[in-house]
Structure formats: structure tokens, C-alpha cells
Amino acid sequence: MKIGLFYGSSTCYTEMVAEKIRDILGDDFVTLHNVNDTPPAEMEQYDVLILGIPTWDFGEIQEDWLEIWEALPNLNLANKIIAMYGLGDQIDYGEWFLDALGMLYHQLKPTGAKFVGFWPTEGYTFDSPKPLNETGDMLWGLH
Numbered sequence: 001m002k003i004g005l006f007y008g009s010s011t012c013y014t015e016m017v018a019e020k021i022r023d024i025l026g027d028d029f030v031t032l033h034n035v036n037d038t039p040p041a042e043m044e045q046y047d048v049l050i051l052g053i054p055t056w057d058f059g060e061i062q063e064d065w066l067e068i069w070e071a072l073p074n075l076n077l078a079n080k081i082i083a084m085y086g087l088g089d090q091i092d093y094g095e096w097f098l099d100a101l102g103m104l105y106h107q108l109k110p111t112g113a114k115f116v117g118f119w120p121t122e123g124y125t126f127d128s129p130k131p132l133n134e135t136g137d138m139l140w141g142l143h
Contacts, residue, residue, distance in 0.1 A: 002045070002046045004033055005033065008054070014087050017087065018032055021052075035068055044080075072104075084140055
């Protein structure tokens with residue numbers, strides 16, 4: 001099983017998490033890709049995708065992801081498994097906490113991929129509905 005871990009990172013924190021995930025799962029199984037340096041179509045080559053995205057500024061998409069944003073819904077990811085993680089600040093930016101995570105889910109939903117790894121909202125305090133699943137009790141990915 002080929003796992004591609006794609007991330008965008010302006011401040012290196014999302015990249016650091018990507019490296020930790022790779023180190024835990026093993027670099028024999030996980031290949032890292034900075035979306036700034038990798039064409040989005042490369043995602044189609046993997047069986048499983050792990051996608052890392054921080055929420056930037058006031059609920060914005062991080063700039064590396066923004067560069068490939070319009071190409072994402074056109075990818076052929078049918079039968080692929082996608083797990084996501086997001087970085088954000090629920091204390092100072094609760095209005096926009098993990099917004100990019102929810103936006104990424106909705107951008108990729110048309111691709112036919114299967115999403116896994118939802119995370120419970122228990123213990124989190126934030127206002128934005130964007131990172132929540134349809135029932136409102138789970139985040140679209142790990143924080």
C-alpha cells in the first residue's frame with residue numbers, strides 16, 4: 001500500500017507534523033510531498049493520502065494549497081482513502097479554527113475518495129462550523 005503525505009506549510013509546523021507522522025509510520029510506507037513542489041496529479045499515484053493543512057490568517061487557505069486549489073476537485077481519487085490533519089488556534093482564532101480542514105474536505109469530496117479519521121469535538125472550544133462533519137459532532141480530521 002502506497003501512502004502519500006501531502007502538506008502545505010508556511011511556518012514549518014504542518015511540515016513538522018508531517019515528518020512526525022512519517023517517522024511513526026515509517027519512511028518505507030510514507031512519502032512526503034510539499035504541495036508547493038509537487039503537482040496535484042501526483043496524489044492519484046497513491047492508495048492512501050494523508051493531507052496536512054493549516055488554517056491561515058483569518059480562516060484562509062494556506063498559500064501553497066491555494067496555488068493548487070482549483071485543480072483538486074478534478075483529481076481522480078475514486079477508491080482512494082484520505083485522512084486529514086489540520087493546524088489551528090482555537091483560543092485566539094476560534095472563529096476560524098480549522099476552517100481550512102473543512103474547506104479541503106469539501107474541495108475534495110467530488111473526487112470520489114473515501115474519508116477516514118474523523119476526530120471528536122469533545123474538549124475543543126470554537127465557533128466555526130466549517131471543520132465539522134454533517135452531524136456536527138466530529139472534525140473532518142485530526143487536530
